[in-house]
Amino acid sequence: MTFADPILLLCLLIVPAAFVVYGQVQRRRSRYVVRFTNVDLLGNLVPRTPAWRRHVPPALYLVAMTALVVALARPSMAVAVPRDEATIILTMDVSGSMTAVDVDPSRLAAAQKAASAFIDQLPASFKVGLVAFSTAPRIVVEPTTDRAALHAALDNLAARGGTALGDAIVTSLEAAGLDPNASSSGAAPSASPDPSASGSPTPSASASATPAPSGSAAPEAQKPIVATVLLSDGANSTGELEPIPAAEEAAGLDVPIYTIALGTADGVVTVPDNQGQLHTLNVPPDTDTLAAIAETTGGRYFEAPTAQDLAQIYENLGTKIGYTTEEREVTQWFAAAGLLLVVGGAGLAAHWFNRFP
Structure with a gap:
């Protein structure tokens, strides 16, 4: 908490001073008790009330003074x-x-369900795009507020092929309407059709985000955020660009990438070779690379060994991305609390002792 006029906080010294004065008054009061010879008459004249009540209104006044x-x-x-x-x-x-089925019911099914819930959690004004990648990345849905189109595209995803992780990062930047070449002299691969994701790209109902021209950027708190949530379960195995150089391009465009490593070290898949023979392959997630991508871009890295973990991660991300932190003056909160405490103390004094304050 910060203060516009911190020097005025010196007035808080009045509070302990008032407390000391109140204590002295109470001690003096106890020394000058009126003596009655008729105890029965005293009981009739002075109603019996709990001793603590007389301290409540002054305590409320002291707290009110502080506020x-x-x-x-x-x-x-x-x-x-x-x-x-x-x-x-x-x-x-x-x-x-x-x-792989180390994540119930399968890695892809768990990812589809969690991503669908994540989309519904975001504010309706947020544009959401979908990029799917295997041997090559493709833009499945341009950034849009049409949640139905996103849900339909998620449901139609199918798993096959390799993992072009670096190219997927660059395609994600392009999907957001950004130019990866603006942050790097190297050429960035363009999005290409991906046989691993069924269905055709769904055009957005509205234009994709375009970076603001130099010199016309809005203040940081007002700039629309562009972020990528990258879920992967394996190491980069194909593509034109390695993941870390691609992440550096995203960092140059101020795009944080939140990475999720899905699956466990025990995950396996069965694949045929060129002769049709089936082989079982171990497919652990590449946690080191995904963590490095998040660190390079200023995002965060998560591990999701179970479907429940994945759902919780997406829920937390929805809260983090959907809100921003701003400094707000809260003078009215303290002023209102102080006035309510004064009114409360006065009301109790009037109710219990028929006096004000």
Whole structure:
């Protein structure tokens, strides 16, 4: 918490001083008790009330004084406020290893269900795009607010092929309307059709996000966020660009990538060779690379060994991405609390002792 006029907090010294004065008054009062010879008459004249009641109104006044002094100093604090707009790209691995069943009912099915819930959790004003990648990445759904189109595209994803993780990152930037070449001198691969994701790309009902021209950027708190949520279960095995150089391009465009490593080290798939013979392959997630991608771009890295873990991660991401932190003046909160405490103390004094205050 910060204060616009912190010097006024010195007035808080009045509170302990008032407490000391109150204590002295109470001790003096106990020394000057009126003596009655007729005890029965005393009981009739003075109603019996709990001794603690007489301390409640003064205590409320002291707390009220504290709140009002803090209000005078004009406090501000960081509060979570919902974002007005953002572009979120869901980048999902649909390589053959996503058929592994170490995550119930399968890696792909768990990812589809959790991503669908994540989409519904985001504010309706957020544009969400979907990129699927295996041997090559493709934009399945351009950034849009049409949640039905996103759900339909997620349901139609199928798993097969290799893992072009680096190319998928670049395609995610392009899906958000960004130019990867703007942050790197190297050429970026363009999105290409991917046989691993069934269905054709769904065009957006609205234009994709376009980076603001230089010199016209809005203040940081007002800039629409562009972020990528990248889910993968394997190591980069194909493609033109390695994952870390691709992540550096995203970092150059201020696009954080939140990475999720799906699956366990015990995950296996059965694949045929060129002669049709079946082989069982171990397909552990590449946790080191995914963690490095998140660190390079300023995102966060998560591990999801179970479907429940994956659902919780997406839920937490929805809260993190959907809100931003801003400094807001909260003077009115302290002023209102102080006034309510004063009214409460006065009301109790009037009710219990027929006096004000």
